[in-house]
Amino acid sequence: MVKLKKCIDTPKVMAGKSMDAKGRRRIYLIDPQWALGAILLSCALLGRGDPVTPCGDQQMCVSKDRCLPQMGQYRSAVCQASEVCCDISQVDESVDVTEGPSDAEDLCGMSNPRGLDANANASEDQAKFGEFPWTIALFHKGQYFGGGSLVSQNAVLMAAHLLADKSEADIVVRAGDWDLSSTEESTSHEERQVSRVVKHENFNAKTGVNNLALLFFENPLPKASHIRPICLPAAERSIDARCFVAGWGKKAYPDVEYSSILKKIELPIVDRATCQNQLRQTRLGRSFVLAPSFVCAGGEKGKDACQGDGGSALFCPLADNTSRYEQVGIVNWGIECGKENVPAVYTDVTKFLPWIEQQLKQGSNELMGSYRRLINY
Structure with a gap:
């Protein structure tokens, strides 16, 4: 925990804005709970104390127009509306920061x-139209072959x-769809x-380890109520709530x-020890790790x-x-489907945040310049 007394000239929080004692920076606060974050961030920018910024080392939440376009940006639940996580070195100081997020x-x-x-009309096991705007349907030569999530x-x-x-x-990626057999939404x-296409360099098709990839396209999708990115998780956290898969x-x-x-599937997260023990009771065997x-889940x-x-x-x-919502996993593999006490296995997104961030940066730059026996879902 950061001790605020380590930060000299602690910022004054007033009228929804935060400024340092010398008036050198103002940060719009969306509500009082963000005041502490503003204080810690100001300390970091002034080089006093050792606070951790919300996005990660050497990054901060800024409005999208303040993050220089040459660099990639990613959305996180720690940032407010219209903000992205941006490398501090890439923040455009010439942009007025007195206005709040949109x-x-x-x-x-x-x-x-x-x-x-x-x-x-949707049944209990179906999502409503537009309920989860980040869901993506993937097509290869016109045939549906899997799902994805919009992250930018x-x-x-x-x-x-x-x-x-x-x-x-x-x-082809398709965003904003609900009924793949209809065009009447x-x-x-x-x-x-x-x-x-960027696949993780250490992906192992036999075991499903490091099973993730990013797809990029040149023409950005429009901002709309039925097309919206999912948040990347801010950090590893204990999840008590039930989670969802839509596909x-x-x-x-x-x-x-x-x-x-x-479809809309509500699921509990299963802790690692329980999951491993339950999967060892299947054909994977007692030596499964x-x-x-x-x-x-x-x-x-x-x-x-x-x-x-x-x-x-x-x-x-x-x-x-x-x-x-924030995305904590990617559907990876399982033993059949819906068997009691047999959870499915997902790629843990929190383990790959640096990789995802780096690929989003690189992808933005380039676009601007121009187990086999397991059942893979």
Whole structure:
């Protein structure tokens, strides 16, 4: 814990703004709970004390127009509306910072709990139209093959195993869709041709370790209520709430067809020791070891991600806003689907934040310049 007395000239918090004792910087505060964050951030910028900035080392939350466009940006739940995590060295000091963040519509991870179309009827196991705006359907040569999540207006996070034998030139991402068999939703979906694919360099197709990839496209998706990025997790945290997966995969393991309407699966996070022990009771055997890059969820009868959901996000509500979500996992693999006491395995996003951030930066730069026996979902 940072001791505030270590920070000389502690900032004065007043009228929704924070400024240092010499008047050198002002930071807009969205509400009183952000006052402490502003104090710590001011200390960091003044070189006094050793506070940790919300985004990570040498980064801070700033409005998007203050982060120089040559660098990548990523959305985090620690930032407010219209803000991104930005390298301190890339903050444009010439931009006026007296104005606060804009409309809450621009918050990452903000869901639409009631949906956006009263005429789009959804059953209990289906998402409402527009409920989870970050869900992405992936197509290869016109055929649906998996899911992903929007993490910026021109980047999708997904599972690397889905890219086997696929050319980036034949991959299309679709945002804002709900019923893949219909074009009659109240708001149209958007499609983008993938221009660049980045798989994690240490991905192991046999074990599913390091199973993640990013897809980039040149023309950013529009900002809309039914198309919005998911928040990346700020840090590892204890998750007490139940989480969700949304995807167009099978409803049950014996099914032949994928679901045409976006499914909504509510799941508990399963701790590592329990998950490993439960998976050892399956055909994986008593010697199975859960890799550090995995996180587990599920184990409830009839509730699970399944084949066709691969790459989709496992997302959990924020502690202070249950309508807003952060992505903690990527659908990776499992033993059949929906078996009691057999959780599914997800790529743990919190273990890959530096990699994701670096690829988003590099991807932005380049775009501006121009186990096999396991059932992969």
